[in-house]
Amino acid sequence: MTEQEEGTPTGFLRTIISKAEAYIPQVPKPKKKIPLHVRLMWCGLALFIYMIMGQTPLYGATTPAFDFLAFARVIFASQQGTLVELGIGPIVTAGLLMQLLKGSEIFHLDFKKPEDRELYQTATKIVTYIVIIAESSLYGMAVYGPRLPSHEAGFILVGQLIGASAIIMLLDEMVQKGWGLGSGISMFIAAGVAQQVIWSLFSPIPGGDGGPVGVFANIVHSMMAGDYSNLLFRTNQLPAMFGLFVTAGVLLILVYTQGIKIEIPIVSTKYRGFSAVYPIKLMYVSNIPVILASALTANAVFMGQILWANFNPRNANPLLNFVGMFDPTSPSTPTGGILYYITAPRGLDIVALDPQRAVLYILFMVGIVVLFGRLWIELGGLSAKSAAKNLLDADVQVPGFRRSKQPVEALLEKYIPSVTIIGSMILGLIAGTSDVLGTFGSGTGMLLTVDILINYYNLLVKEKVEEVMPSLGGFLGRK
Numbered sequence: 001m002t003e004q005e006e007g008t009p010t011g012f013l014r015t016i017i018s019k020a021e022a023y024i025p026q027v028p029k030p031k032k033k034i035p036l037h038v039r040l041m042w043c044g045l046a047l048f049i050y051m052i053m054g055q056t057p058l059y060g061a062t063t064p065a066f067d068f069l070a071f072a073r074v075i076f077a078s079q080q081g082t083l084v085e086l087g088i089g090p091i092v093t094a095g096l097l098m099q100l101l102k103g104s105e106i107f108h109l110d111f112k113k114p115e116d117r118e119l120y121q122t123a124t125k126i127v128t129y130i131v132i133i134a135e136s137s138l139y140g141m142a143v144y145g146p147r148l149p150s151h152e153a154g155f156i157l158v159g160q161l162i163g164a165s166a167i168i169m170l171l172d173e174m175v176q177k178g179w180g181l182g183s184g185i186s187m188f189i190a191a192g193v194a195q196q197v198i199w200s201l202f203s204p205i206p207g208g209d210g211g212p213v214g215v216f217a218n219i220v221h222s223m224m225a226g227d228y229s230n231l232l233f234r235t236n237q238l239p240a241m242f243g244l245f246v247t248a249g250v251l252l253i254l255v256y257t258q259g260i261k262i263e264i265p266i267v268s269t270k271y272r273g274f275s276a277v278y279p280i281k282l283m284y285v286s287n288i289p290v291i292l293a294s295a296l297t298a299n300a301v302f303m304g305q306i307l308w309a310n311f312n313p314r315n316a317n318p319l320l321n322f323v324g325m326f327d328p329t330s331p332s333t334p335t336g337g338i339l340y341y342i343t344a345p346r347g348l349d350i351v352a353l354d355p356q357r358a359v360l361y362i363l364f365m366v367g368i369v370v371l372f373g374r375l376w377i378e379l380g381g382l383s384a385k386s387a388a389k390n391l392l393d394a395d396v397q398v399p400g401f402r403r404s405k406q407p408v409e410a411l412l413e414k415y416i417p418s419v420t421i422i423g424s425m426i427l428g429l430i431a432g433t434s435d436v437l438g439t440f441g442s443g444t445g446m447l448l449t450v451d452i453l454i455n456y457y458n459l460l461v462k463e464k465v466e467e468v469m470p471s472l473g474g475f476l477g478r479k
Contacts, residue, residue, distance in 0.1 A: 017122050024125050025166075027173045034178065036463055043180040043187060046171045050188050053083040053164060061157050062147045067332055074445040075294050077185075077192040083164035087192075088185050090135050090165050091172060092291070094128035128169055136161035142306070182459050186452040193445040197247070200239035200440040207238045215239045237347040243438045247446065250434045254450040257282055257426060262415050269403065270395040278391065278398075280412075283427065284419045285382065287447050289372035290431050293365060294444050297342055304339045344435035344443075351436055358436045365432030366425055373424030377416065384412035 034042075057063075063081035067073070073080070078087025098120070140158040148154050172184030203214035209230055211218040218240075222228050234240040263277035304324035312320040313328065315336075324339030334340040341360045345351050351358045377383050388409035397403040398411060427447065434443030441449065 014119060017119055017126065020126055021122050024122065024129070025170065026125070027170055027177055027179070029177045030179060036181070039179065039181045043175060043182075046175055046180060046184055047187055047191055049171060050077075050084065050168065050184075051191065053167070054079040054192075056083045057081055058083065058085065058144075058157060058160055060148070060153050061144050064143060064147070074193060074196075074442050074448070075189070075291055075298075077188040083160060084168065086132075086135055086139065086161055086165050088168060088172070088188055090132040091128055091169055091185060092295075093135070094124060094131045096292075097127055097131075098124045125169075125173075129166070132162055132165040132169070136165060181463070182456055186455065189445075190449045190452045193441040193449040196441040196445065200243070207234070207236070209235055209238060213238060215241060215244050233348065235349055237350070237438065239438075239440060242348070243440055246434065246437045247440045250430060250439055250443065250446050251450065253430060254447065255454075257423075258450070258454055262419070264411070264415075265399055266391065266396040267399055268396050276396075278396075280415050280419055281423075282419055283423045283451075284416065285373045285376050285424060285427075287427065287444075287451050288376050289369045289424055290427050290444055290447055292372040292376070293368045293428070293431075296368065301334065301339055301343060304334065304337075344432070346435060346442075347438045362429065362432035362436065365435075366428035369428030369431070370421055370424040373420050373427075377420050382416075384409050384416045387412050387416065 058081060061081065067080045073087075076087035076089040076092065078084050078089065136158050140161050141154060144157055145154055148157065168184075168188075172188075174180060175182065175184035175187065199214070201215050202217055204212045204217050205214075207213040207218070210227075211221045211230060211234075218234075219231060222231055230240070232241045258281070260282040262280045264280065265275065266278050267275045301324075305326065307320060308315075308324060308326045311317065312325075315321055315325045321337055323337050324334045325336035326333075327335050334343060341357055342364050344361055345354065345358050385405075388405050391397070391408060392403065392405060398408055401407045401411060431443040431447055434446060439446055
């Protein structure tokens, strides 16, 4: 710590982390780069452990009749009543908090220095452990506490949530530190969404309308029974051919929009003859605004459920009714108030009962995603100012422009704010519309999964898969 940092927030941060670092469980980095096929095996092991935890029920706990966090399950890759009850929620929450601290520049760190990067990573781990303990305690006692037989059972339940969340964090760290490929968090989200899609396509479990839940299983059942009335549309939000067509359409739109970008030519000031392009994608803000919007909705509904259960169980309070009303026989989704219009009416049968709700929900999603998109480029270090600084720090310049911050920033300012608004509007429209139309895995889940798969594709190309694994390289295609 330098003399200038003494007594500052950054100096205080360095002091706290240096003392706590020795007590934080960490996954060591591999001493040398591991072959790609071995890293993929480690990814498979991490995913296998996560999936097993997702099928292991919490010991001594009675699962509530209603899922109070149903809206956040896709984002947090969690399963109700299991060891992954919280999923990656604490890790995502801690990461967002650290990004906000980083973007606000409360702590001044130079990420070109290895010691500052390590400091940031260690601080993130500490914040993650704090969030794990806080969320496990609050959620465990609020949701499961009333059904537990004793205080000791409550401590055991909270301990399970804390331990499982810590294991998930270590699995993600193992993947990110070089033992695996990409991010453990991304793998868990994509696997959860893929599981929902596969279930919607092939599940043989009876669906309550005379046919199996899965679309293809229902097709076979309908052909054998000679009844084709429930192939295109089904009641009770069951998967149907219409949902399959919508899902395929959303996938095509997402893949297409991911490829739309503006390319700004750049040249190196350090290596003569080196030239490349700086891409500004239409989806410049990625899926972060959608995640934030979905998390906000989930938290709002959860808080509304708590207020309703404690102060308005009969829907008799006009003020609280304005916030949200719930059906006492099924309090998982709101039936009135503001919360009613900011939650998705999933399925055309629900939309037909109140089309105005569907329109308002889509408009809400577009507006809130645009708001979070604008906020995120400022706090997440993606603004034109930050991008210009990053280009100059990387020893590159734009041909025809002086190598100074102002002209490069002015050039980027022509594109980044526009693509942020347009891209956020498209993301909000896709997420809202696909939720309303009943996309398999939910609209947010499909957005996240497509983005994750594209990132993994880019990682595989970066790793020069065709040189290490010729058969896989032939599949991906040589450049």
